[in-house]
Amino acid sequence: MTAQEVEGGRFVRQRNRFTETITADGGSGYPAESGRYRLFVSYACPWAHRTLIVRRLLGLEEVIGVGVVDPIRDERGWRFPDHDPVTGTVFLSELYLSSDPGFTGRYTVPCVWDTETGRLVTNDFPDITTMLETEFTAFHRPGAPDLYPVELRPEIDELNDLVYRTVNNGVYRAGFATAQDAYEEAFDALFATLDGLEERLAGRRYLLGDAVTEADVRLYPTLARFDAVYYSHFKCNLRRLADYPNLWGYARDLYSIPAFGETTDFDHIKRHYYVTHPTINPTRIVPKGPLLDWAAPHGRERLASG
Ligand SMILES: N[C@@H](CCC(=O)N[C@@H](CS)C(=O)NCC(=O)O)C(=O)O
Structure with missing residues (x-):
């Protein structure tokens, strides 16, 4: 294991190698342009899922093309x-190695490819969504939401940091731990945050209030995978998402928005995790359940203030 590296029983995520950015003014050498860049994703991957949600919310489907890999990965990495x-x-891997023949890390999604120079620009997943939000504004659809409003950035960043450490990456830290204490630490922090978010969502429709922001985009992919995968495969089983009335209603509320629901592929998600991690699931059997009604009414419109 490398991206899924374990040190002293603790899962440690690899650093991203490609960290250039596309900018509106082209100052980085990669100007925001329509039709130039290609985003590579897996529907299974929560970090890639964020980028698909944002691309769709902002109406960038014609501006940035997408290539989707097969959900099942072997030792050669993702393939189409x-x-x-x-x-x-x-x-x-061909795209990684043609950009950097000396690259020895893992070939991860999401990543952004420049068709003009034939190089990978970035595989730095936290930056890709904010780059689409702030550098591609000239290409956003009319009426596109501001997912990263300047006045809310400090609060969004703070929440994103907690959610990244304890929830988005927390489930991986629980699932890939090979020492009991490392697993329990991740497990406890995960459920402490989920309990706090459950309370936060009692009085607000979305994490920052009445409008969807980058914070919701980052939490949702983990919630969408929670009961189907993380609860059993990663042993995150103190409570199911379905046991949290507010979080579960919130997740369904987001799912009802096409940018969220239509980018959520439970078949890819389940086949990817249960088949691709033989150390955790050596039989590669994909469970049939759980049966969840993601389309059930969520009743959260009542929380929107007039
Ligand atoms: N780029 C980040 C996050 C993206 C990431 O971990 N993507 C996973 C899928 S969810 C991946 O592509 N893994 C490929 C591999 O481990 O071979 C990282 O390197 O940790």
Whole structure:
């Protein structure tokens, strides 16, 4: 294991190698342009899921193309079901190695490819969504939401930091721990945060109030995978998402928005995790359950202030 590295029983995530940015003014060497960049994702991957949600919310579907890998990964890394029609590659590794022949890390999604220079620009997942939000504004659809409003950034950043450490990455720290204390530490921190979010969502429709922001975009992919995968596969089983009335209603509320619901692929999610981590699930059996009604009424419109 490398991206899923374990040190002293603790899961430690690898650092991202490609960290250049696309900017509105082109000062970085990568100007925001329509049709130039390609986003590579897996529907299974929570970090990639964020980028698909934001691309759709902002109406960037015609501006930034997407290549989707097969949900099942082996030791060669992600591959395309046939080949990527734009770059012609079969394995994602080809794009990493043609950008940097000396690259020795893992070939991760999400990543952004520049069709003009034929190079990977970034695989730095926390930056990709904010880059779409702040550098591609000239291409946003009319009426697109401001997902990262300047006045809310300190609060969004603070919440994102807690959610990243204890929830988004917390489930991985629980699931990939190979020492009991490391697992329990991650487990306790995860449920402490979920309990706090449950309270926070009692009085507000979304994490920051009446409007969807980057904070919701980052929490949702973990909630969408929670009962189907993390509860059992990663042993995050103090409570199910469905046991939290506010969080579960909130997750369904988001799911009813096409940018969230139509980018959520439970088949890819389940097949990816249960088949791709043989150390955790050596039989590779994909469980049939749980049966959750994501379309059930959530009743959270009542929380929107007039
Ligand atoms: N780029 C980040 C986050 C993205 C990430 O972990 N993506 C996973 C999928 S959820 C991946 O592509 N893993 C490929 C691998 O481990 O071979 C990282 O390196 O940790």
